[in-house]
Every structure is written in structure tokens, then in C-alpha cells.
Amino acid sequence: MNAEDFKNEEYWVEIKKKIQRESNVSDITYHLWFEHLEFHELSGDTVYIKTEKDDERALGYLNNKFKLYFETVIGEELGRIISVVFLLSNAEHTPAQAQIPEENRIDNDTLNPDYTFESFVVGKNNMMAHQVSVAVAEDPGKTWNPLYIYGGPGLGKTHLMHSIGHFIINKDPSKKVIYVTGSDFTNDVIESLRSGNSVASMSKLREKYRSVDVLMIDDIQFIIGKESTQEEFFHTFNTLHDAGKQIIIASDRNFKEFKTLDERYVSRFAWGMVVDITPPDYETRSAILKNYAEKINLKISEEIIDYVASNMKSNVRELEGSLKKIQGYIKLFNIKEPDLEIAKEALKDYIYPSESNKITFDRIVDVVCQECNISKEAILSNKRTAEIVYPRHIIMYLAYDMLGITYKQIAEYLKRSDHTTVLSACNKIAEDINSNKSGKNTREKVESIKKILTGALNE
Ligand code: ADP
Ligand code: MG
Numbered sequence: 001m002n003a004e005d006f007k008n009e010e011y012w013v014e015i016k017k018k019i020q021r022e023s024n025v026s027d028i029t030y031h032l033w034f035e036h037l038e039f040h041e042l043s044g045d046t047v048y049i050k051t052e053k054d055d056e057r058a059l060g061y062l063n064n065k066f067k068l069y070f071e072t073v074i075g076e077e078l079g080r081i082i083s084v085v086f087l088l089s090n091a092e093h094t095p096a097q098a099q100i101p102e103e104n105r106i107d108n109d110t111l112n113p114d115y116t117f118e119s120f121v122v123g124k125n126n127m128m129a130h131q132v133s134v135a136v137a138e139d140p141g142k143t144w145n146p147l148y149i150y151g152g153p154g155l156g157k158t159h160l161m162h163s164i165g166h167f168i169i170n171k172d173p174s175k176k177v178i179y180v181t182g183s184d185f186t187n188d189v190i191e192s193l194r195s196g197n198s199v200a201s202m203s204k205l206r207e208k209y210r211s212v213d214v215l216m217i218d219d220i221q222f223i224i225g226k227e228s229t230q231e232e233f234f235h236t237f238n239t240l241h242d243a244g245k246q247i248i249i250a251s252d253r254n255f256k257e258f259k260t261l262d263e264r265y266v267s268r269f270a271w272g273m274v275v276d277i278t279p280p281d282y283e284t285r286s287a288i289l290k291n292y293a294e295k296i297n298l299k300i301s302e303e304i305i306d307y308v309a310s311n312m313k314s315n316v317r318e319l320e321g322s323l324k325k326i327q328g329y330i331k332l333f334n335i336k337e338p339d340l341e342i343a344k345e346a347l348k349d350y351i352y353p354s355e356s357n358k359i360t361f362d363r364i365v366d367v368v369c370q371e372c373n374i375s376k377e378a379i380l381s382n383k384r385t386a387e388i389v390y391p392r393h394i395i396m397y398l399a400y401d402m403l404g405i406t407y408k409q410i411a412e413y414l415k416r417s418d419h420t421t422v423l424s425a426c427n428k429i430a431e432d433i434n435s436n437k438s439g440k441n442t443r444e445k446v447e448s449i450k451k452i453l454t455g456a457l458n459e
Contacts, residue, residue, distance in 0.1 A: 012039050
């Protein structure tokens with residue numbers, strides 16, 4: 001294939017149809033976006049494609065949504081790697097990107113291209129955060145301002161923020177979007193305070209942050225308690241908010257939990273919308289895993305998805321990490337389709353849920369008996385000699401501490417009628433852990449039994 005072939009209308013339509021299939025877009029989208037696209041020129045490794053539109057926003061959309069598909073499909077036809085440049089109808093030869101203001105493109109580069117609304121799996125845990133993010137992205141500065149998203153690590157806060165950024169820039173490439181972390185912002189403030197000509201550098205800093213349409217600050221916890229940074233942020237916030245510019249903040253906790261945050265912020269953060277993201281439930285975990293497996297081209301069975309989703313619960317980053325781990329493992333051993341055993345082996349340092357390791361009352365009794373060299377019968381008997389009472393108390397303490405069950409349930413397990421004995425036994429052990437009054441090194445004993453129970457010794 002060469003440039004001449006692309007000029008053949010039939011062939012060109014065939015290529016566009018192929019791109020439509022690859023990118024999985026509807027006929028309507030095809031009609032709106034692909035039909036009028038003309039092959040313009042092949043120059044070196046760049047293919048220029050002309051649109052009939054003269055609106056820069058169209059370029060932004062084409063670049064963000066379809067460029068990669070065009071490059072892949074045309075590249076395959078040509079048998080080499082090429083890049084695609086879309087041109088406006090009135091353009092001569094200007095590469096498309098140059099038409100998006102330079103500064104905006106730099107900011108766009110700080111956004112991870114993988115973090116989009118399309119790749120974000122919505123579940124009960126993040127539904128509200130997702131909905132609000134979409135609304136803010138569609139109408140920045142108009143709906144909820146500021147938007148404050150909080151939640152534990154690896155739950156998708158950064159992913160959502162970047163999605164908002166992409167959405168806004170795709171829709172209108174002239175929008176100036178800045179994404180920084182709390183520590184980037186702190187460094188910028190420190191840098192400008194330190195530099196000799198601090199008036200000039202301060203105004204440069206202000207220009208950077210106060211001239212934007214959308215300011216996103218991720219992990220804001222890093223600026224809390226840092227006085228000058230906090231103050232600078234406060235003024236930036238006010239300037240932008242007064243001008244109707246969108247502010248989006250993410251953090252690992254609700255701002256109400258920042259003890260040193262003064263009233264001025266608390267009231268301002270409360271002006272907008274505060275949403276949290278919680279850990280995903282089983283269904284959402286499975287959906288995330290399936291999506292991610294597809295993304296990294298990993299073929300795995302439902303059984304493995306179920307195994308990972310059932311055992312990794314707290315964090316999406318870990319879910320993704322475990323699939324990467326499986327992929328690395330099967331590449332290393334040249335395995336085509338991993339079965340459950342292989343997945344378990346690949347993840348053995350991450351997951352140790354084998355039934356025998358699950359902490360139950362019986363396991364606590366077994367391990368304590370073994371470690372204290374005493375029989376189970378003795379523990380369950382009514383004997384009250386010191387060498388039996390002490391391990392019995394440790395069992396009660398561990399059951400309360402590790403199983404989260406009540407004193408009454410513990411009494412029932414041990415076939416005692418009175419649960420107040422359990423209560424006082426737990427107190428006694430807790431006290432001895434702190435003081436070692438008995439001289440029996442209870443703390444060390446309890447810790448080593450706990451390690452056996454949690455499997456930490458097998459690592
Ligand atoms: P946080 O900022 O809350 O610590 P991130 O946004 O960095 O978390 O998410 C960690 C990883 O998990 C990223 O790779 C992200 O793409 C992925 N992730 C998190 N939530 C989702 C989700 N709902 N759907 C798809 N991927 C997700
Ligand atoms: Mg983050």
C-alpha cells in the first residue's frame with residue numbers, strides 16, 4: 001500500500017469502516033465524524049487527514065477519541081508505524097496539535113490518558129462520586145463548586161479527576177485545566193518564596209494558578225498544616241471561585257477530619273459538593289477485574305476472577321496489581337491460559353486465604369494449646385489449676401480481639417455459664433500485656449500466637 005492507494009475513494013472508505021469497527025462506534029457517529037474525512041497527504045511517517053469542519057473543538061475530539069485507531073489501522077495497512085494529523089478544512093498543512101494553545105496541551109499531558117469516564121467502572125461504592133463528576137465535567141463552574149472527593153487509597157479519586165479533565169478539554173480544547181497534587185502545589189509555593197525576586201516569582205505563581213478555568217488539587221492533605229501554602233491556596237481558591245471557575249479537590253479524608261484546618265476553609269469546602277468513595281463490593285470488584293484483564297490482554301477464567309474478587313477487598317490498585325502479577329507469572333513460565341492453581345501460585349504472596357488459615361475459634365484453641373503445650377480437653381474441662389487457667393484466658397482474649405465476637409459467645413464456645421469470667425479474663429490479659437505483672441511475658445506470647453494465626457510466619 002502507498003499514498004496513491006489512499007486516494008482511491010473506495011479503498012479509503014473501506015479503511016474508515018474498519019476504523020469504525022475497531023473503535024466500536026455507531027453508524028451515527030460514523031456519519032457525523034468519519035464520513036467527511038478525506039485522506040490529504042502522506043508525508044514521511046505522518047498521514048494528514050482533512051475534515052470538513054473549521055472548528056478547533058472538532059480537532060480536539062478527533063484527536064482524543066479516534067487518533068489512535070486511525071494510526072493503528074492505517075499503520076497496519078502501510079506496514080509501519082505512522083502518526084496521524086487531522087487538519088481543519090481551511091488548513092493548508094498545519095499539524096493539528098499546533099492549533100490547540102500550547103499551554104493547555106502541556107497541562108493535558110499531566111493527565112493519564114487511561115483515566116477516563118469510559119474506563120471507570122461504576123458501582124454502589126462510587127456511584128454518587130461518578131455522577132457528580134460527570135455533572136461537573138459537563139458544566140464546569142456551574143453545578144457544584146468546589147467538588148470535594150474523598151476516600152481511601154486506590155479507590156479511584158485520581159482516576160475520576162483526570163476523567164473530568166479529559167472530558168472538559170475534549171469538549172473545548174481552549175479550556176485551561178490544571179491538575180496538581182498537594183505536594184506539587186506546596187513545592188511551587190516554596191520555590192517562589194525561596195527565589196530571590198520573590199515579588200516576580202509570586203506573581204508568576206499566581207498567574208499559573210489563578211488564570212485557569214479548572215483547578216484540580218489531588219491529595220490536598222499534603223498542604224494542610226503548611227501555613228504559607230495553605231494561605232496561598234486559600235487566596236487562589238477565592239479568586240477562582242469568585243470568577244466562577246471550577247475547583248476540584250481530592251483527599252484521603254473528609255476535610256472535617258483535618259484538625260488544624262481553620263473555619264475559613266471548612267465553610268468554603270462546604271459550599272460545594274462533598275462525595276466519598278468507599279471500597280467496591282464483590283460485583284464491582286469482578287467488573288473492574290474483567291475490564292482490566294481485557295485492557296492488558298490477559299485471558300483468565302471466571303473462576304480466577306472470582307478467586308481474586310473474593311480475596312482482595314480493600315483497594316482497586318491491588319486488584320489491578322494482582323492481574324499484572326498473574327500476567328507476569330504466565331509470561332515467565334510461558335503458560336497460555338492459567339488455571340486457578342496457577343493463579344493461586346502467582347498470588348501466593350498477596351493472598352493466603354486457604355481454609356486452614358482462616359481464623360476461627362477452633363483454630364485459636366488449637367494454636368494456643370500447641371504453643372502452651374496443653375491438651376484441648378484440659379482447656380474445655382472445669383479444672384482451675386494455674387497452668388490451665390492462663391492459656392484459657394489467652395484464648396478468651398484472642399477470640400475477643402481477633403474474631404470480634406461477644407463475651408457471651410466466647411463463654412458459650414468454652415461451655416461456661418457465666419460471661420463475666422470472660423470479661424475479667426480479657427481485662428487481665430490486656431493488663432498483663434501492658435505491665436507484664438505476672439512475669440510471663442504475655443505480650444510476646446500473644447504476639448507470636450497472633451502471627452501464627454494470621455499466617456505472617458509463613459511469609
Ligand atoms: P486514588 O487516587 O483514590 O488513590 P486511583 O484513582 O489512583 O486511586 O486508582 C488506582 C487504580 O485503580 C488506577 O489504576 C485506577 O485506574 C483504578 N481504578 C480505581 N477505581 C476504578 C474504577 N471504578 N474503575 C476502573 N478502574 C479503577
Ligand atoms: Mg490518587
